[in-house]
Amino acid sequence: MKKILLILCLFLLVGCGKAANKVYSLTLNNKTFYLGEEYTKEKYGESIGYSEVSSCAFEGLDKTYKYDHYEVTTYPVDGKDKVYLIYFLDDEISTTEGLKLSDSYNDMISKYGEKYKKEGNLYTYTLGKTNLNIIVENGFVTSIEYAHEI
Amino acid sequence: MKKRICIIIIFFLSLFILLNRLVTPKYQTELIEGHMIKEYYQEAKNHEVIFIGDCEVYANFSPIQMYKDYGITSYIRGTSQQLIWQSLEILKETLKYEKPKVIVFNVNSMRYDKPVSEAYNRLTLDNMKWSQEKINMINSSMLEEETFLSYIFPILRYHSRITELTKEDLDYFLNEKNITFNGFLINKNIKPYTSFPEQRRLPSYTFKENVYKYLDEMVKITKNNNIELVLIKAPSIYPYWYDEYEKQIIDYASKNNLHYYNLKKVVDEVGIDYNTDTYDGGLHLNLNGATKLSKYFGKLLQDEFNLTDYRNNESVNSIYQNKILLYNDAIK
Amino acid sequence: MANILLLIISILIYASFGLKSLIFIVFSALSTYLAAKYMYKNKKLIFYSTLIINILILVFFKIISFNNFLNISILVPLGISYYTFSVLGYLIDIYKEKYQPEKSIFNYFLFVMYIPYLFIGPISRYDQISKTLYNKRTITKDNFFNGLIRVAWGLFKKYVIAGRIAIIISTISSNPEAYFGSYVFLALILYSFELYNDFSGGIDMVLGFSKILGIELSENFNSPYLSENLREFWRKWHISLSTWFKDYVYIPLGGNKCSKIRNRINLIITFIVSGLWHGINYFFWGLFHGIIVAFTPKEKSDFKVLNITLTFLIVSFLWVFFIYPDSLTSFKMFFSIFYKFNGIDLINNITKLGLNIPNLIIMIVTIIIGIIVDIKHDKLKSIYNLKIDKKLIIILSLLLITLLLGIYGLGFEKSNFIYSKF
Structure with a gap:
């Protein structure tokens, strides 16, 4: 009886809340990058290239930092630069779940399943406010991009 | 009693109208791009060339420069990230006012088949005069979170600005100043080219069917009105203009007997130097770049389309002499 | 005829939320x-089944809507908590x-x-509503303007007062790691005002709209935060729900009419049932309210202001279960008030919670206006006897202020009726 009560109490205490806000993250060399987090040099390291892209009327919106195998793009929110895109440049790195450029369509399905949204060649997997955008051409992955909703 | 009620209603209605005006951005010192669409209405409508398109037209071409050099009368009806269905409506609206010889359309917007941002919608639409075209444009540009009503009553969109009003809102409550010269937005800053993000792979390089539909409509309207539709791609390094895009435009132009000029290809001939002639590292040209490009493109227009040299027309010339004085002052 | 039209409109609106x-x-x-x-024919069988x-x-819907670990996404029927209670009340009354029928x-x-009332209540009782709902519909000038005043005031409470507070609450509650201690205290006090203004504002609209149609629904709130103890609070807060529980749970x-101990247990x-009706997460909220009410003496002490303040604080503190997603976090955050x-x-960061200084001032001023209206509630009823021109000025002023100062549209979270999820 006590056990049941205890379980009931635990259930009431912890249970039934809204699921934690899950997002996609990218782990490289034991470092995990979270989409939507603030970009800092300390965490992301020295970049090998940097560019700012303004758009029609709004200046300096996107900042892109280039690293050896990927690019990180930030977007200002309340004066802080938040990471909203991570784009793979080559097949030297793979996603946290193990997908890399030049892998096959079947690799993608075995790692991410069939719960995608498809638009042309673009397969989008969504987790919370983050998307994993994968382009598949002729059965092979040709583009991998993590994106956070703006 | 009835009279009193009428007075009360009229009072609140006026207050409501004044508040709408108060909270709507004036686009005079900040986000000035929102003011451009409005300035056309007060112009004398005597243009032989009308530009339509996104920032790649209003930043890169100077009508006053073209007048100075060739006597061409032109106006840029460009707005920030003008989408193709917006360009089409602006074209239709323009034809209600005047009948130019040439319409120049910048094809950069072919890549967008869906509205992109509410802010850009606002910059293009807030100051547009009410017309059937505006109604069409709102309907085809609204994002999910927007409402038509908020375009009629801006207070529904901008009411939260009431706690953020600035001096600009009071200074320009009644009168606004013009910020362009025939639609050209002068930018004298220099920011040399450094680098841009790597070229992305796209899920598709083919322009969407609905985008072509709008372009078809433009072709049809201009043909029916005996207007030359000229397609251009303005010079810029970014966003990337893919080879696949280029091929489609070339094919489309030849199929429809249109002129297409990819001005990216003549950068050297024009003399554009991305170290000195751009204000944002290679997306748009600054005053220097725009002046060079206007000299080149004005010549091209004059040679190809048999345009009138209005410098010999006294009434037009006197208008432009005034504009030139102000322009010379602004570019100093 | 007008009532059939009313029913058809209701069905159409309801169907627009989903045919299921x-x-x-x-x-x-x-x-x-x-x-x-x-x-x-077969009383017990029919009744119980x-x-x-x-x-x-x-x-079923309560459980799935509060347990997303089951990973089922089913649309919970709009207003299910409210209409189920209404029909059950009717069923039990007929049985008794x-x-x-x-x-x-x-x-x-x-x-x-x-x-x-399907959106946010009040929970309707057949014996009361049948007296007004089935009358011939006539819209009189008085009902029309008085109803509009009520609707406009509801809009003001919901969009100007509650909507603005909601911004602060959502900043604080969505980031428990950064905002603890005094932030939680602030959030709880403010939440009292948010929930009350949001919920009672919605009810004002329902009552006002019904009034326009000539339907007199009963009040759901009676200045609850001016109560001197929790017993009184529950007679004045969400009255249709508390009387429902009283009639169909507590009295049965x-x-x-039993021993003192049994009476306390009943309370x-x-x-607890009421808490669970709100959702499984609200078990402790119900439990604590139950315990406090059960041990509240019937007599009040003479210190009116002190009583009101204490009651308000207790109610506010217990809203903690409404702010955080689960009970464990709620306990943790509540205790952080006392040791962190x-x-x-908080004072240094007050402008970083989503509202700038002008908005903070508007928030405080409008909360005070809300309180004054509650205190002067009886006197303000004379508004309903004013001439039409004066009523029109009141209505149009309220609407214009709400349009201008309300929190709605782009840029801010669309604030839904907080209570409709229950």
């Missing part, structure tokens, strides 16, 4: 209507032969589906 939802509400309405009609099926449907199926469906349990059980009080930090 419509099936459930029609099932509840139809099953209870038929059960009441034919109850004379209908009761249990309807309760099970409610419980309190009144005769409604003969007309149209009338009965209108009682269940009258759209204004034995009410106060606690009633509040960081008042200076």
Whole structure:
């Protein structure tokens, strides 16, 4: 009886809340990058290239930092630069779940399943406010991009 | 009693109208791009060339420069990230006012088949005069979170600005100043080219069917009105203009007997130097770049389309002499 | 005729939220209507089977909507908590032969589906509403303007007062790691005002709109934060819900016609059930309210202001279960008030919670206006006797202020009726 009560109490205490806000993250060399987090040099390291892209009327919106195998793009929110895109440049790195450029369509399905949204060649997997955008051409992955909703 | 009620209603209605005006951005010192669409209405409508398109037209071409050099009368009806269905409506609206010889359309917007941002919608639409075209444009540009009503009553969109009003809102409550010269937005800053993000792979390089539909409509309207539709791609390094895009435009132009000029290809001939002639590292040209490009493109227009040299027309010339004085002052 | 139109409009609006939802509400309405009609045949069987099926449907949706670990995404029928209670109340009353069953199926469906109260209540009681809902509809000038005043005031409370507070609450509650201690204290006090203004503002709109149609619904709030103890609070807060629980849970349990201990247990059980009705996460909220009410002495002390303040603080503190997603976080954050009080930090960061200084001032001023209106409630009723021109000025001023200062549209979270998820 006590056990049941205890379980009931635990259930009431912890249970039934809204699921934690899950997002996609990218782990490289034991470092995990979270989409939507603030970009800092300390965490992301020295970049090998940097560019700012303004758009029609709004200046300096996107900042892109280039690293050896990927690019990180930030977007200002309340004066802080938040990471909203991570784009793979080559097949030297793979996603946290193990997908890399030049892998096959079947690799993608075995790692991410069939719960995608498809638009042309673009397969989008969504987790919370983050998307994993994968382009598949002729059965092979040709583009991998993590994106956070703006 | 009835009279009193009428007075009360009229009072609140006026207050409501004044508040709408108060909270709507004036686009005079900040986000000035929102003011451009409005300035056309007060112009004398005597243009032989009308530009339509996104920032790649209003930043890169100077009508006053073209007048100075060739006597061409032109106006840029460009707005920030003008989408193709917006360009089409602006074209239709323009034809209600005047009948130019040439319409120049910048094809950069072919890549967008869906509205992109509410802010850009606002910059293009807030100051547009009410017309059937505006109604069409709102309907085809609204994002999910927007409402038509908020375009009629801006207070529904901008009411939260009431706690953020600035001096600009009071200074320009009644009168606004013009910020362009025939639609050209002068930018004298220099920011040399450094680098841009790597070229992305796209899920598709083919322009969407609905985008072509709008372009078809433009072709049809201009043909029916005996207007030359000229397609251009303005010079810029970014966003990337893919080879696949280029091929489609070339094919489309030849199929429809249109002129297409990819001005990216003549950068050297024009003399554009991305170290000195751009204000944002290679997306748009600054005053220097725009002046060079206007000299080149004005010549091209004059040679190809048999345009009138209005410098010999006294009434037009006197208008432009005034504009030139102000322009010379602004570019100093 | 006008009532059939009202029913059709209600059904259409309801159906626009999803046809699946419509099936459930029609099932509840139809099953209870038929059960009441034919109850004379096999009273117990019909009564209990209908009761249990309807309760099970409610419980099913309650559980799935609060347990996303089951990973089922099913649209919970709009207003299920409210209409289920209404039909169950009716069913029980018929069983107890309190009144005769409604003969007309149209009338009965209108009682269940009258759209204004399906969103946020009040929970309708057949014996009360049948006196006003089935009358011939005539819209009088007085009802029209008085109803509009009520609607405008509701809009003001919901969008100007509650909407603005909601921004601060959501900043604080969405980031428990950064905002603890004094932030939680601030959030709880403010949440009292947010919930009250949001919920009672919505009710004002329902009552005002009904008034325009000539339907007099009963009040759901009676200045609850001016209560001197929790017993009184529960007589003044969400009255339709508390009387429902009183009539259909507390009294059947034995009410106060039994030993003192049993009476306390009855109270606690009633509040726990009420908590669970709000959702499984609200178990402790119900429990604590139950315990405090059970041990509240009937007599009040003489210090009126002190009593009101204490009651308000208790109520505010217990809202903690409404702010955080689960009970564990709620406890943790509540206790952080006492051992991590960081008042200076809060003052330094007050403008970083989503509202700038002008908005903070508007928030405080409008909260005070709300309080004054509650205190002067009786005197303000004379507004309803003013001449039409004066009423019109009041209505248009309220609407204009709400348009200008309300929190709605782009740029801010669309604030939904907080209570409609229950």
